[in-house]
Amino acid sequence: MITAEQRAEFRKHFRYNVNQRLVKDRIVKAVVFACVVIAIIPLGSILFEVFKNGSAALSIEFLTQIPGAIGTGEGGVGPAIQGTLLIIGTSSLVGVPIGVLSGIFLSEFGDNRYSKTIRFFNDVMAEFPSIVIGIFAFLIIVLVLGNFSIWAGTFALSIIMLPIIARTTEESLKLVPITYREAGFALGIKRWAIIMHIVVSSAKSGLITGIMLAVARIAGETAPLIMTILGSSQFFAGFNGPIDALPLRIWRLSLLPYDSAQAQGWGAAVVLILIVLSINIAVRFIFLRKRGRGLQIKYQRRGQK
């Protein structure tokens, strides 16, 4: 039997212990909340400063004209906007088909050693230093053709897109229930037709998400463009010549010691951030759930292996 004293003793310790644990819990919660605030301040500050400093520079002239003489603050970033849109287009033409096809391969034929190797290197390439890819494109295209060109930029950026698209394609195809495929087989449909017409079309939104995220990623890439498209102050003049891009222009403007150049840099930053964030926001609002589920299932699968 427990005596009254023992019970009192136990209660004292128990209460003490509980209080201590609750205090600890509160402290942790406060620290965690502080972490969230720490992370949000930069985003708020970046958006605020970019729009505050950049909106003054925005005008029709700024968006369409070629850059004026250095330091005058005249002209605009027309070639940079054109170049960024152009190179997104050409890189997607190369990167999307290859990326989607390799995603299909990884998901549908992907349980052997060969595909494990490819999946591994896709993961490795996904967070790879993009400047190294820029050097590669310089060596293999710029040096061979003899001049900086859109081809080289397209080649570099398509390599950056590829692993992102391949991974998201694989993940969203794996979300399609096996029963869909079985239903196709039961109808005697060929495997390639099942994959293209049933599996890929039911995973369409996941595919588009991956493609748009890849586009948003390359729209902001700067490093590989330095040694491929070089930058230019003129509009498009053929694929075998240099062209400007928004990130490159921002970088070059930020290095100039003139206030007017900085103002133009902020203006270009507004345009770039609007392009990138609107793609991201569109993706999240249209396809938000699919992507979240995809990642979640991927890691669940990992955990169970």
Added chain:
Amino acid sequence: MRAVRLKKSSLDTDKIFKIGTSVAAAYILAIIVLIVFELVTGSFPVWKEEGFSFLTGSDWNAVEDRESFGAVPYIFGTLVTAGLAMLMGVPVSMGIAMFLSELAPKFIRTPLSFVIELLAAVPSVIYGLWGLFVFRLYFKDWIEAPLHNMFGDSIWFFSGTPFGLDIFTASVILAIMIIPTISSISREIMLAVPNSQREAAYMLGATKWEVFKMAVIPYSKSGLIGASILGLGRAVGETMAVTMLIGNATGPAALPQSLFKAGQTMSSIIANEFNEASPAGLHIHALIGIGLILFLVALAINIVAHLLVARVLKAHEGAVQA
């Protein structure tokens, strides 16, 4: 009729499709092999000229006839900035992931994780612009100057006059940039922990923190390590923001001696000097050589990450199978 037609088609479309997709998948392998080949041949002159001293020297002189190149300061610069960024970024990221998966009420979760992921979408050059014209000025006055005044004499890495364009600023920007990567993946991993694990801990009377410590962390440890290493990969390869903030020292001056001194990383020296280097001289080959080292470091980080995750997973196999 129909059966006959099926037999007649001699073309095996399935096989063609499979081969087609596997060729597309092989493209990435071919690219990696080509990258290694091109970087090795492209940097060959510098290895021939400098030999092993390219890896051990710290000179950086591109003047004709006095050319001398050593990669040590930039290798150290990359390791130091990425390491500091991890030191600051990982705890904060884990806190955010914990808040988003365990503590936040439902109506905050979705918008907040969306906001955090937007941080990952902001282009690196815009981080650089913001860091250069906004963050640096506040950081110099409010953080670096007080630290220098308090510890400048006693602790070596706080010596040197704070200017804002230094290793410390670059590391903090890097930390800000890797937080969204690490925290959004960590959140997904924590959400993948089955609720039965949490409920079991709650049933024993655990507080939120104890649930996190006892149920969530052990279950998701391997994934969290993987998420952190992905962040490290991003920190090592990050170019533009660092280039704009690290001060771009070259030669022996770029060796990291104090947090408040200008430095240089492997990626930033390539970005800074690639267009100035003449293809005829040794300079460009030295930069390609640094690219090769960066490639190998990034490859090593990623491979170690995968092996580590695989090992931790193996150790956990029995416990995880619920």
